[in-house]
Amino acid sequence: MTQGPRRLDVAVSYAAPRRGVPAAASFRKWVAAALAGRIRxxxxxxxxxxxxxxxxxxxxxxxxxxxxxxxSFPAELPEGLPEGVRLPLLGDLVICAPVVAREAEEQAKPAAAHYAHLTVHGVLHLLGWNHEDDREAEAMEQLERTILAGLGLPDPYPGE
Structure with a gap:
């Protein structure tokens, strides 16, 4: 597996009941996997x-x-920075716990696997990936499958 970022700071805050929601360490692991080989x-x-x-x-x-x-809320670079200067600020993700729990149940998958998928999906959006058309969607979904497989997690798009 490709190495993750050299420096990664993931702040996780809980504004919903924690029951059934993974620990911050899990979210950090999933973010690192999504960023591996893509950002330092x-x-x-x-x-x-x-x-x-x-x-x-x-x-x-x-x-x-x-x-x-x-x-996903990608960070916007402040004005006035010299061209080519990149800040490590990637952006913010907001994950809705009740929606994740409902979807996991409807899709008959473990909630933790669904949280992992949505974290990877959101991080890819922060990196500029999108699914605006079929070609973009297929490429993004394949990358998500690869990242999740590297974490030992099942295909989030079975049958597609």
Missing amino acids: EADLAIRIVDAAEGRALNRHYRGKDYATNVL
């Missing part, structure tokens, strides 16, 4: 939220009035 330094924050906060954030930032599983 990274700072990011992950906030675990309840349905009300997830819905409010999705409505405010995406104009969609429902809670979604993961939101």
Whole structure:
């Protein structure tokens, strides 16, 4: 497996009940796997939220009035930095615990595996990956499969 970032700072905050939600160490491991071979330094924050906060954030930032599983907020570089200067600030992820729990149950998969998938998915968005069209979606899904397999986790897109 490719080495992870040399310096990784992942702040995890819990604004929802912790029951069934993985520990911060798990989120750090998943982030490191998603960044391995792609970035040398990274700072990011992950906030675990309840349905009300997830819905409010999705409505405010995406104009969609429902809670979604993961939101990615890439960091924007401050103005005035010389060209080519990169800050290690990657951005923020917001993961909605009740949505993740419901989806894991509906998809008959362990909640931890679904959290891992959504963390990897969100980190890839922070790195600029998207799924706006079929070609982009296929490439992103294949990368997610590879990263998760490296963690010993099953294909998050079985049958696709």
